[in-house]
Amino acid sequence: MEPESAVTTCYRHPKVESHVRCTRCDRYICPDCMREAAVGHQCVECVKEGARSVRQARTAFGGRITGVPLVTYVLIGLNVLAYLGELVRSSVVDRFEMLGRGLVGPDGGHYVWQADYPPGYHPEGVVDGEWYRLLTGAFLHLPVAEGTFGILHIVMNMVSLWNIGRAVEFQLGRIRYVALYLLSALGGSVLVLLIAPDTPTLGASGAIFGLGAAYYVMARRLGADMRSVNRFMAGLLLWLLISAGLTSWQGHLGGLLAGGAVTLAYAYAPRDRRRNLVQAGTCVAVLALLVILSLAKVAELTV
Structure with missing residues (x-):
């Protein structure tokens, strides 16, 4: 009589007969x-273990490769939501736009700063501790019926953010892209605080100029055909000059300088284990510089 053959079962499901090995x-x-594996089949645990051991693909600047510009979508969404908030309640602009110093009168009106202000008036702006204005102003835009552009202000900025932001995000990855955008926006606001503290400003242009600087630096680092890139930068710099008579050139220039400084670190950091440290350290250094400049200027304005 032949012996009964042993029945083999799945190691995860002991009651299920199995004849296939991982x-x-x-x-x-x-x-x-x-x-499914390259050869035969693997179990769930081996597939997970293999995925952990596979090195994640990175861009030339150390960012994770992504096929969806999620951060750009979110930034555009935040700007549009803020604009809708302005349409519903116009006081949002006065409350959150970038302003170094100003006065609020007893009638609720907003007035230009003067050191010896009369009774009933009180300060507003960064000098009054409203530090959030350094960033919130970068998400606001001119209301429909105000300013030189009206609704074109947000339309032009969002179209630029869509065109430039996607290219920059794909190269930098999401985390580096967020840091670049926020530091560029902050750089624009800080230069406004330093040069024109009495002038209220708003708009994403400073951050977008930072993205423009990043686009140029990355193109040079990657050895791209610079003819079209140079034309783009010429247009950007031309708009910087034109904006001196129309909008806040200080915000544009501040964003350009901050974005360029950060991207130089992204692009030319050593391609080894030190890269993340150099890139993060540069972001922290730029942030620290902007904070120190802001504190020094506010201290000067409040003397």
Whole structure:
């Protein structure tokens, strides 16, 4: 009489008969636990272990490769939501636009700063501790019926953010892109605080100029055909000159300088284990510089 053959079962499902082995760990696996492999099938645990051991693909600047410009979508969404908030309540602009110093009168009106202000008036702006204005102003835009551009202000900025932001995000990855955008926006506001503290400003242009500087630096680092890139930068610099008579050139220039400084670190950091440290350290250094300049200017304005 022949001996009864042993029945093999799945290592994860002992009640399920199985005759297929994982090509990596050699354990029996059932159809529910099988995963296609280059040769044969692997179990769930071996597939997970293999994924952990595979090095994630990176861009030339150290960012994770992504196929969806999620951060650009979010930034555009935040700007549009802020604009809708302005339409619903116009006081949002006065409350959150970038302003170094100003006065609020007893009638609720907003007035130009003067050191010896009369009774009933009180300060507003960064000098009054409203530090959030350094960033919130970068998400606001001119209301429909105000300013030189009206609704074109947000339309032009969002179109620029869509065109430039996607290219920059794909190259830098999301984390580096967020840091670049916020530091560029902050750089624009800080230069406004330093040069024109009495002038209220708003708009994403400073951050977008920072992205423009990043686009130029990355193109040079990657050895791209610079003809079209140079034309783009010429247009950007031309708009910087034109904006001196129309909008806040200080915000544009501040964003350009901050964005360029950060991207130089992104692009030319050593391509080894020191890269993340150099890139993060530069971002922290730029942030620290902007904070120190802001504190020094506010101290000067409040003397």
